[in-house]
Amino acid sequence: MRCKNAFYAQSGGVTAVINASAAGVIETARQHPTRIGTVYAGRNGILGALDEDLIDTRHESAADIAALRHTPGGAFGSCRYKLQDLQQHRAEYQRLIEVFKAHDIGYFFYNGGGDSADTCLKVAQLSAALGYPIQAIHIPKTVDNDLPITDCCPGFGSVAKYVATSIREAGYDVASMAKTSTKVFILEVMGRHAGWITAACGLASEAEGEPPHLLLFPEIPFEPKPFLDQVDACVQRHGYCVVAVSEGIRQADGRFIAESGLTDAFGHAQLGGVAPVLANLVKSALGYKYHWAVADYLQRAARHLASAVDVEQAWALGARAVELALAGHGGVMPTIVRLSDVPYQWTLGMAALEDVANVEKFMPKEFISAEGFHITDACRRYLAPLIQGEAWPPFVNGLPHYVRLQNRAVPRQLPPFSH
Amino acid sequence: MRCKNAFYAQSGGVTAVINASAAGVIETARQHPTRIGTVYAGRNGILGALDEDLIDTRHESAADIAALRHTPGGAFGSCRYKLQDLQQHRAEYQRLIEVFKAHDIGYFFYNGGGDSADTCLKVAQLSAALGYPIQAIHIPKTVDNDLPITDCCPGFGSVAKYVATSIREAGYDVASMAKTSTKVFILEVMGRHAGWITAACGLASEAEGEPPHLLLFPEIPFEPKPFLDQVDACVQRHGYCVVAVSEGIRQADGRFIAESGLTDAFGHAQLGGVAPVLANLVKSALGYKYHWAVADYLQRAARHLASAVDVEQAWALGARAVELALAGHGGVMPTIVRLSDVPYQWTLGMAALEDVANVEKFMPKEFISAEGFHITDACRRYLAPLIQGEAWPPFVNGLPHYVRLQNRAVPRQLPPFSH
Structure with missing residues (x-):
């Protein structure tokens, strides 16, 4: 089999470990110089392919590629750009194939979430139709943990470890202050549709009464009264209440709580921030002093507190993507297959992209407690292994x-190509 | 000199390392059993003394006291309760003395910021006037770093390390996304009057163009136009802009930006959150997509990322407070004295509480760059040593x-005493 080049791109929201997958791809490709020539990276994701703005990774030293394993963000740039419908926008896909052809690219590694799995599938299908063979392999990545088939998604374990650690620490703070000051603390975390990150906050609570006391999932319609009742009961019982809330909680009519009509001092509509909305609700209805935090990018960029399991899996999936390509596969995604919870054992599997693209994995009902405000033991068994181990980056000058x-x-x- | 008991209380907002000071007090006191009988801790700070709700620390094992060194929050509870004017509310001070007398307490260790230094001073003065000698020693603590005389305040170094790390990490994230998505990221940090924490964010930027690009200090009146001009120029030049803002920035008329008239969907005035206000301003004026984060308690509770220097100094100041008491001092505060920046060398000193109480230390002018949006090299030389070293807590089950x-x-x- 003759030597071909590879294209690798990062897609969508970046994570603390997406670069570990990049390292897995590049380091593994470098071990097969007779099969894979150069790994070209797309500058700013798939835009790099459309614009023929390719990065030559051969110039990067082995040490720098290894350092990707402990570097957050997307080292080559990512993008939010979903390739459109194949029938209507066939030109974009054809452009991709042309660029791949011009640079003798035979392997397409796309590192992203559900949308990019769909793009990857279409590239695989079109390359066959256009008679230029590309082996398109999707490498899973999303803090939202909402891809199907794979047991978990790289990026999620590290966010999970970060939010659980952060809410535990904030819980110690609030408990200290509750007698005379803050009684209710609300941490807003990511997760627009699926409540996996909110669920991970629940890991910080290992015994009755330990914070967080309430979790608000996007899977459960938000109603003020039951929420306020729970907050009040918690303050009465424990002296304080710590809440984790998904940015994506909605009212029963489908409206996001965070989008419900804020205006600021400059007269502009204010978007985002469900935590302050809930905090004000608590203050108005119950009179408790509150604090709130919105972790936003801090949570998904927090490489300093990454899960060692997550880093290892991210690297392994990148490496496996190359191995699958070399074994002749295309239109597939390597997956994490769980073998056991305790001790945690996992291996790598493979899924067809037809089964991955455009499917969102929500929290199953049996992971949310009956009253809807916490996680079950089954959920803990699933989540606990994913945050194991610390993988500290090197520190220089305290950072x-x-x-x-x-x-x-x-x-x-x-x-040039205009898109 | 006969054996007397000691009282220790935590005051005001807690930190990642205030418990290290508690460990310094208790461990050092335990080394002098013939001079100090029992260390009683106030449950919820000074309220514990007023309510005669004392905690007997003899029941805590040496291992648990040692573990305070790596535990955030206030282990005995803190409070926001400022003792009032001595002339008008003499009864409260008399009550303190009565409680101390009832429990044979001869040493008063008060661990807090500027307000508690004032309380500590008044206790020292009153005990002399009432003829019951109490040696009142203040142990500095405040993330705001605004106490005078001491080179720095325990709690600050760890927040500084956390915010600098967090904004560096978020910077890697934003840089990845800027081509097609988020171009402006705003992190709101603590500091209602003094900009020390905002300044610490600046440490993450070690070369031209590295984030954070703009720092908004409470010492500088906020004006929308120069801010927006800076943001726009930064996006034009670097493709994105990362901003750190103090919660306490104000307009020239003195109004807090965060207090300027937000109302939410439920019709309530919304307090707090200068970051979303600025983000909306950027969006409206410049059209850039934004993200924002409010770290709130996460920053001051983040013991997982504490500065080793900060932990060591917090412990040392607690220990020194006991040594000062045993040496006969009262009405004083142990301080950090800097001997050199590079290599960082420090020792312990002592300040009279008259010189500490009710004095706030703001950022000196020479620490803020000429245009007002970043820190100077002099500021870096001051800040850099304070975030040195990692002091990871033990991790169990990933947390x-x-x-x-x-x-x-x-x-x-x-x-009972009613207050």
Whole structure:
């Protein structure tokens, strides 16, 4: 089999460990120089392919590629750009194939969530139709943990460890202050549709009464009264109440709580921030002093507190993607297969992209407690292994030391493409 | 000199390392059993003294006291309760003396910020006037770093390390996303009057163009136009802009930006959250997509990322407070004295409480860059040593393992006191 080049791109929201997958791809490809020539990375994700803005990863030293394993964000740039419908926007897909052809690219590694799995599938299908063979492999990545088939998604374990640690620490703080000051603390975490990150907050509570006391999942319609009743009962019983809330909770009519009509001092509609809305609700109805936090990017970029399991799996999935390509596969995604909870054992599997694309995995009902405000033991058994182990980055001058790659461009060979 | 008991209380907002000071007090006191009988801790700070709700720390094992060194929050409970004017509310001070007398307490260790230094001073003065000698020693603690005389305040170094790490990590995230998505990221940090924590964010930027690009200090009146001009120029130049803002920034008329008239969907005035206000301002004026985070308690409770220097100094100041008491001092506060920046060398000193109480230390002008949006090299030289070293807590099941003390109450000997 002749030597071909590979294309690798990062897609959608980045994570603390997506670069570990990149390292897995590049390090494994470098071990097969007779089969894989150069790994080209897309600058800013798939846009790099459409714009023929390719990064030549050969210029990056082995040490810098290894450092990707402990560097958050997307080292080559990511993008939020969903390739459109194949029938209506066939030109975009054809452009991809042209760029791949111009640079003798035979392997397409796309590192992202559900949308990018769909793109990856379409590339696989179109390359066959256009007679230029591309082996398209999707590498899972999403803090939302909402991809099907794979037991978990790289990026999630580290966010889970971060939010559980953060809410535990904040819980110690609030407990100290509750007598005379803050009685209710609300932490807003990511998860627009699926409540996995909110659920992970629940791991911080290992015994009755330990915070967080309430979890608000996007899977459960939000109603003020039961929420306020729970908060009040918790304060009465424990002296304080710590709440984790998904950014994506909605009212029964489907409206996001965070989108419900805020205006600020400059007269602008205010978007985002369900935590302050809930905090004000608590203050108005119950009179308790509150504090709230919105972790936002801090949670998904917190490489300093990554889960060692997550880092290892992210790297392994990148490496396995290359191995699958070398074994002749295309239109597939390597997956995490859980073998046992305790001790935690996992191996790698493979899923067809037809079964992955555009499918969202929500929290199953048996993971949410009966009253809807916490996680069950079954959920704990699922989540607990994913946050195991610390994988501290190197620290220099008191701060984590992350790598910045050179990201040197490959000379263009095609005319520009407008998209 | 006969053996007397000691009283220790935590005051005001807690930190990641205030318990390290508690450990310093208790461990050092235990080394002098012929001079110090029991260390009683106030449950919920000074309220524990007023209510005669004392905790007998003898029941806590050496291992648990040692674990305070890596446990955030206030292990005995803190409070926001400022003792009032001595002339008008003399009864409260007299009550303190009565409680101290009833429990044979001769040493008063008060662990807090500027307000508690003032209380500590008044206790020292009154005990002399009432003829019951109490050696009142203040142990500095405040994430705001705004106490005078001491080179720095325990709690600050760890917040500084946390916010600098967090904004560096978020910066890697935003840089990845900026091409097609988020171009402006705003992190709101604590600091109502003094900009020390905001300044610490600046440490994450070690070279031209590295985030954070803009710092908004409470010492500088906020004006929308220069801010927006800076943001726009930064996005034009670097492709994105990362901003750290103090919760306490104000307009020239003195109004807090965070207090300027938000109302939410439920019709309530919304307090807090300067980051979303600025983010909306950016969106409206410049059209850039934004994200924002409010770290709130997460920053001051983040013991998982504490500065080793901070932990060591917090412990040392607690220990030194006991040594000062045993040496006959009262009405004083042990301080950190800096001997050199590089290599960082420090020793312990002592300040009279008259010189500490009710004095706030703001950022000096020479620490803020000329245009007002970043820190100077002089500021870096001051800040850099304070975030050095990692002091990871033990991790169990993937999460930091913190101690909860027994906090057994001492039987009351006095009638209740209403305050």
